[in-house]
Amino acid sequence: xxxxxxxxxxxxxxxxxxxxxxxxxxxxxxxxxxxxxxxxxxxxxxxxxxxxxxxxxxxxxxxxxxxxxxxxxxxxxxxxxxxxxxxxxxxxxxxxxxxxxxxxxxxxxxxxxxxxxxxxxxxxxxxxxxxxxxxxxxxxxxxxxxxxxxxxxxxxxxxxxxxxxxxxxxxxxxxxxxxxxxxxxxxxxxxxxxxxxxxxxxxxxxxxxxxxxxxxxxxxxxxxxxxxxxxxxxxxxxxxxxxxxxxxxxxxxxxxxxxxxxxxxxxxxxxxxxxxxxxxxxxxxxxxxxxxxxxxxxxxxxxxxxxxxxxxxxxxxxxxxxxxxxxxxxxx
Numbered sequence: 536x537x538x539x540x541x542x543x544x545x546x547x548x549x550x551x552x553x554x555x556x557x558x559x560x561x562x563x564x565x566x567x568x569x570x571x572x573x574x575x576x577x578x579x580x581x582x583x584x585x586x587x588x589x590x591x592x593x594x595x596x597x598x599x600x601x602x603x604x605x606x607x608x609x610x611x612x613x614x615x616x617x618x619x620x621x622x623x624x625x626x627x628x629x630x631x632x633x634x635x636x637x638x639x640x641x642x643x644x645x646x647x648x649x650x651x652x653x654x655x656x657x658x659x660x661x662x663x664x665x666x667x668x669x670x671x672x673x674x675x676x677x678x679x680x681x682x683x684x685x686x687x688x689x690x691x692x693x694x695x696x697x698x699x700x701x702x703x704x705x706x707x708x709x710x711x712x713x714x715x716x717x718x719x720x721x722x723x724x725x726x727x728x729x730x731x732x733x734x735x736x737x738x739x740x741x742x743x744x745x746x747x748x749x750x751x752x753x754x755x756x757x758x759x760x761x762x763x764x765x766x767x768x769x770x771x772x773x774x775x776x777x778x779x780x781x782x783x784x785x786x787x788x789x790x791x792x793x794x795x796x797x798x799x800x801x802x803x804x805x806x807x808x809x810x811x812x813x814x815x816x817x818x819x820x821x822x823x824x825x826x827x828x829x830x831x832x833x834x835x836x837x838x839x840x841x842x843x844x845x846x847x848x849x850x851x852x853x854x855x856x857x858x859x860x861x862x863x864x865x866x867x
Contacts, residue, residue, distance in 0.1 A: 537603045539586055539761020540804025543727055545609055546584035549591060551616045552697045553579045558593070559693040563684045570709045571690055574599065579692075586725050586760025588706075590715055598715045599690075604705025612682045614696040725760035726798040727805070735794045742782040742790045749785050750778025751855055753793070761801060768835040768860040769812035770796055777866045778859055834860045 560574035574593060581592040591599040601607070681698050684691070690701040701707060710718065723741070724734030741758050742749065752758050753767045762770070771778050774793055776785065804810050809825065812832050816824060824831045833843055838851035838860060847864040 537587065537607070538763035538766055538804070538810065539584075539725065539727075540801055540808075540810065542587050542589055542603070542761070543584045543801075543805050544808060546582050546589050548611065548615075549579075549582045549589070549699070552611070553591070553692060553694065553699065554582055555579065556694040556697075559691075561691050561693075563688040563691060567690050567707050570599075570707070573597070573709060574692075583728075584725075585719050585728050586722050586756055587763070588718070588722070590710075590719075596712050598710045598712065600706060600708050600710050600715065600718060601701065601704055602706035604703070607704035608702055610700040610702065612698040612700075613680070613694075721757055723755070723757055723759040726794075726801050728760075731798060735791055738794045739787065739790045742785065743787060745782035747782055748779050748854075749776060749782050749793075750859055750861075752782045754855065754857065759794070759797065762797065764857050764859075765810045765832065765835050766797070766800060766804075766812070769810070769832055770800070772833045772862060772866060773812065775865055778854070778861050834862055836860065 555578070557576065557578050558574065559576070560571040562568045562571040574597070577593040577595070577597065579591060579593055583590050583592075588600060588602045591601070593599070603609075681691075681693055684700070686702060688700045688702055689704060689707050692699045692701075724737050726734060729737075738759050742752055745752055745758075747755075750767065750771060753762050753770060754764070767778075770793055773796055774789055776789055776793070782790075800810075800812060807825075809831065811824065812835075813824060820830075829836065834849050837849045838858075840849055841847065842849055842862040842865055845862065845864045847862055849860055849862055851858050851860050853859070
């Protein structure tokens, strides 16, 4: 499932390529035909991301709400104005510079992602790229405009030069401003949206009164926005916190530390496009981590391997139908 950093990055690309333009809309799959007909011909006026959800505003106070869920993704094609904060040296949207390193060559990871990029003015490049958590590579560009429809496209948004195709979302619906406000009100604080001090207080107040295990609370979007399976495992390990401890029994300083660490890791994720959760790596180790997801995390996806700190075997178990990775010694 795309986690919060991915959705914020997608929203930034919408801001640069869709907002301020008249949009043609269609639903090739027909599952959103009525909604697409309402959007068609309107101007996109604003976009915002909150946690794992994106809200795209059109004129006359109409909003499109999209939750990618487990399998959703946006495919972009055409002439893309790349956001300089998430630009890529090979034209791929969703990557950016790795600050603090002296690396000069692009790093392609084992999923084909380019995680080292140039910094500079926005540039225009004809690209076709998928924006989701599992990015698999650039498609052949071709000369046909608009690009042919491939697969089950729930919604196609088309400007004179940019195409955005939505596939496989959990939610794709139109909302009024009041409905958007009500949806967002049900979500926990997002460090990129809410005041950080107020967000910390909201998060701590909810966690400290819940009997639910902290490992489940971190995945509850009404408690805190944007955290998914990867960040959940990594935040708990970094805090040396047992995932099964009831929220109300977790020390206040640990709860607040989890929020502050999420503030930091979310910012890193938006900047780099990667869920990088290891700190203070030298350039060689950093390059290795950017090149392989297996070298990027402390415990996630490391079941059966020795803990990087204590050597104890990392375990994996089911928690609310999701895999939970943790170290039974460091997080005892």
